Amino acid sequence: MDLSxxxxxxxxxxxxxxxxxxxxxxxxxxxxxxxxxxxxxxxLGWQRLLYDAGxxxxxxxxxxxxxGATPTRHLIFLEETEKAGAPYVGANFVGLLHAGPTIxxxxxxxxxxxxxxxxxxxxxxxxxxxxxxxAGSDLAALRTRAHRDGDDYVVSGSKxxxxxxxxxxxxxxxxRTDPKAPKHRGxxxxxxxxxxxxxxxxxxxxxxxxxxxxxxxxxxxRVPVGNRVGEENDGWRVTMVTLSFERGxxxxxxxxxxxRVLRELAYEARANGRWDDVPLRRRLGRxxxxxxxxxxxxxxxxSEAERTGGVPGAGGSVFKLRYSQARQELYDAAAExxxxxxxxxxxRWTADRLSSLSYTIAAGTSQIQRNIVxxxxxxxxxxx
Amino acid sequence: MDFRLDDDQRALRAGxxxxxxxxxxxxxxxxAVDPPRAAGAADGPGRPGGxxxxxxxxxxxxxxxxxxxxxxxxxxxxxxxxxxxxxxAVLAFEEAGRALLxxxxxxxxxxxxxxxxxxxxxxxxxxxxxxxxxxLEEADVVRGDVTGAVALRPVDPLTPLHRVDRAAxxxxxxxxxxxxxxxxxxxxxxxxxxxxxxxxxxxxxxIGAFQAVKHxxxxxxxxxxxxxxxxxxxxxxxxxxxxxxxxLLADExxxxxxxxxxxxxxxxxxxxESDVHLHLKRAWCRARRGPCAAQSEEALxxxxxxxxxxxxxxxxxxxRECPGA
Ligand SMILES: Cc1cc2nc3c(=O)[nH]c(=O)nc-3n(C[C@H](O)[C@H](O)[C@H](O)COP(=O)(O)OP(=O)(O)OC[C@H]3O[C@@H](n4cnc5c(N)ncnc54)[C@H](O)[C@@H]3O)c2cc1C
Numbered sequence: 043m044d045l046s047x048x049x050x051x052x053x054x055x056x057x058x059x060x061x062x063x064x065x066x067x068x069x070x071x072x073x074x075x076x077x078x079x080x081x082x083x084x085x086l087g088w089q090r091l092l093y094d095a096g097x098x099x100x101x102x103x104x105x106x107x108x109x110g111a112t113p114t115r116h117l118i119f120l121e122e123t124e125k126a127g128a129p130y131v132g133a134n135f136v137g138l139l140h141a142g143p144t145i146x147x148x149x150x151x152x153x154x155x156x157x158x159x160x161x162x163x164x165x166x167x168x169x170x171x172x173x174x175x176x177a178g179s180d181l182a183a184l185r186t187r188a189h190r191d192g193d194d195y196v197v198s199g200s201k202x203x204x205x206x207x208x209x210x211x212x213x214x215x216x217x218r219t220d221p222k223a224p225k226h227r228g229x230x231x232x233x234x235x236x237x238x239x240x241x242x243x244x245x246x247x248x249x250x251x252x253x254x255x256x257x258x259x260x261x262x263x264r265v266p267v268g269n270r271v272g273e274e275n276d277g278w279r280v281t282m283v284t285l286s287f288e289r290g291x292x293x294x295x296x297x298x299x300x301x302r303v304l305r306e307l308a309y310e311a312r313a314n315g316r317w318d319d320v321p322l323r324r325r326l327g328r329x330x331x332x333x334x335x336x337x338x339x340x341x342x343x344x345s346e347a348e349r350t351g352g353v354p355g356a357g358g359s360v361f362k363l364r365y366s367q368a369r370q371e372l373y374d375a376a377a378e379x380x381x382x383x384x385x386x387x388x389x390r391w392t393a394d395r396l397s398s399l400s401y402t403i404a405a406g407t408s409q410i411q412r413n414i415v416x417x418x419x420x421x422x423x424x425x426x
Numbered sequence: 427m428d429f430r431l432d433d434d435q436r437a438l439r440a441g442x443x444x445x446x447x448x449x450x451x452x453x454x455x456x457x458a459v460d461p462p463r464a465a466g467a468a469d470g471p472g473r474p475g476g477x478x479x480x481x482x483x484x485x486x487x488x489x490x491x492x493x494x495x496x497x498x499x500x501x502x503x504x505x506x507x508x509x510x511x512x513x514x515a516v517l518a519f520e521e522a523g524r525a526l527l528x529x530x531x532x533x534x535x536x537x538x539x540x541x542x543x544x545x546x547x548x549x550x551x552x553x554x555x556x557x558x559x560x561x562l563e564e565a566d567v568v569r570g571d572v573t574g575a576v577a578l579r580p581v582d583p584l585t586p587l588h589r590v591d592r593a594a595x596x597x598x599x600x601x602x603x604x605x606x607x608x609x610x611x612x613x614x615x616x617x618x619x620x621x622x623x624x625x626x627x628x629x630x631x632x633i634g635a636f637q638a639v640k641h642x643x644x645x646x647x648x649x650x651x652x653x654x655x656x657x658x659x660x661x662x663x664x665x666x667x668x669x670x671x672x673x674l675l676a677d678e679x680x681x682x683x684x685x686x687x688x689x690x691x692x693x694x695x696x697x698x699e700s701d702v703h704l705h706l707k708r709a710w711c712r713a714r715r716g717p718c719a720a721q722s723e724e725a726l727x728x729x730x731x732x733x734x735x736x737x738x739x740x741x742x743x744x745x746r747e748c749p750g751a
Binding site: 043044045046047051112113114117125304305307308309312323324325326327328330331332334335336338339341342344345346348349357360363364409411412413415416417419420421422423424425426 | 427428429430431432435513620623624631632634635636637639640641643644645647648651652653654655656658659661662663667668670671672674675720722723724725726727728729730731734
């Protein structure tokens with residue numbers, strides 16, 4: 043049980059702090075949530091700065107263009123960037139946190155060379171085309187079809203809830219290549235260029251009022267066979283790798299952010315008098331316990347993942363279950379601290395409270411995570 | 427950073443588990459709960475509970491624990507101890523909680539090096555914790571003010587209790603070791619629930635195939651793993667807020683875990699014969715040790731107002747418990 047940092051780690055932290063202090067004041071103002079081109083430019087610009095400073099793909103393997111940093115340094119990076127108020131991954135979420143790592147783990151040399159450097163350099167944005175209108179929790183029921191025609195797959199169907207689709211260059215796409223095979227065995231993982239003819243993106247408005255995700259209609263879209271990651275009909279296995287990244291490590295930075303918000307809440311409560319409310323104060327104290335533990339669970343999972351070659355295990359589901367709930371409790375507490383202002387959309391925490399509602403749904407609902415924990419970790423039987 | 431247990435820690439945990447399985451397995455546990463009656467003795471009125479004799483501490487086992495280093499674990503080698511740290515102590519106490527090992531384990535462990543014979547298990551030490559004393563009458567030495575202590579008819583058949591008027595100030599190490607015991611109990615009730623859910627069949631399938639049961643089990647595991655991370659981390663850092671967090675989460679994991687385990691067992695879970703109630707009752711006892719949940723929550727709330735990192739020169743105004751404050 044070692045939670046210590048080496049002198050080298052501390053030096054890394056010190057240099058990172060210096061760099062952040064120097065670079066953050068020069069960032070352009072944050073674009074509004076509805077300004078998608080602006081958001082894309084902002085997020086890519088930040089990624090480019092990270093790249094130039096040698097911080098891009100810190101924990102990616104070296105042969106994937108990453109820096110091969112230890113989990114400790116990766117966590118230090120997330121901790122420090124968050125504490126300094128640096129931008130979050132934003133539109134780079136899919137590229138950096140799950141499509142990229144999947145290609146690094148499963149892609150061929152040419153594929154890595156084609157797709158990974160632009161993600162690291164902040165040149166290309168990815169989105170995730172997994173869910174369909176009739177395939178959500180039951181993802182393997184997906185129906186978007188692809189058949190071979192020469193050197194291309196020809197893809198038709200529709201995807202839904204595709205975050206950042208409007209501004210994406212690439213889509214990690216799941217298609218059915220063998221409709222006769224059992225549902226898990228006929229799926230293939232493709233990288234689809236979003237500018238290919240036949241793609242229509244229709245934004246959907248979320249309950250927060252903004253258009254975070256979209257419907258994507260695919261009408262005979264041609265995707266080169268060379269864009270297939272993994273074998274044909276072996277896409278479900280590749281998908282499991284993607285999902286383990288999505289659930290396992292993608293939220294790490296947010297835990298640090300939640301801890302900061304919790305402190306801000308405490309100061310707000312002290313300033314507006316709510317601190318004298320004993321049950322509320324105790325609730326904040328319990329949330330402190332919760333987020334401290336979630337940070338430790340993160341360190342635990344990252345240490346475990348290191349042993350399995352960097353792919354997080356089902357422990358990610360344990361984390362995601364508790365984290366998604368804790369995040370909702372945090373923003374409910376924020377509303378309690380704010381009192382009437384908790385209904386004011388101009389208060390940042392009000393918008394965050396709304397977006398926290400998606401956490402128990404996106405990336406696999408809590409019910410699905412409980413099934414995973416029960417069946418894959420505890421070994422309970424599948425129901426009939 | 428590598429948060430996982432190292433080889434020595436794994437070996438230590440396996441060693442303690444082996445010792446406890448051999449010396450305090452299920453049969454011994456049940457024999458301690460229902461000691462064989464002397465020949466000719468009348469049935470106790472309303473057994474279980476009613477006329478049950480006060481539990482007796484197994485002194486031979488206690489000395490064996492002493493020989494194995496359970497009490498002297500953190501005592502420096504120069505003073506005859508094992509010279510290990512809080513992390514190792516937490517692993518040992520987790521195993522004790524798992525096995526429902528009875529006795530004033532925490533009090534005796536804390537007395538090692540201070541009360542003669544405590545380290546070796548020759549002397550059984552009890553202490554005021556919260557407003558209760560566990561095992562007062564069986565102990566050779568009692569620490570804290572026990573004037574006017576009143577015996578309770580204890581809910582847990584293996585934890586004799588006395589109530590005192592004045593609460594002892596909570597000790598952080600005691601709080602953490604208690605958390606470790608709670609963690610072990612929580613992990614055990616989770617395993618018991620899963621085992622039962624896999625084998626008990628209703629409606630033609632194992633009950634564990636029903637989502638209502640499955641999801642209870644998943645939530646039990648989530649609470650265990652969250653508590654485990656908090657307890658192990660607190661053992662590494664020794665920070666008071668980390669310990670407070672560990673205690674809150676481990677208490678919750680143990681109490682709710684035992685309840686859910688009971689639910690998964692159905693009618694069987696409500697019987698004296700099942701071990702589930704022993705876990706729940708012991709978890710209730712441990713939860714009364716200091717600090718109480720309200721104190722931990724208040725301390726953790728105060729901690730939110732402390733600066734995250736201390737400025738070079740301490741202005742001495744923050745609520746953080748440190749030498750500079
Ligand atoms: C903000 C947001 C962003 C998203 N971004 C993307 C994206 O970029 N790309 C992408 O592909 N997808 C994305 N999704 C989709 C997300 O993965 C799905 O919404 C999710 O998997 C649930 O599927 P569904 O919406 O079809 O709900 P359903 O599967 O219809 O579920 C409805 C309810 O039924 C329950 N349920 C379903 N099956 C079971 C079962 N077996 N046992 C118990 N309960 C069950 C669910 O838990 C849920 O409560 C996003 C979703 C959100 C909210």
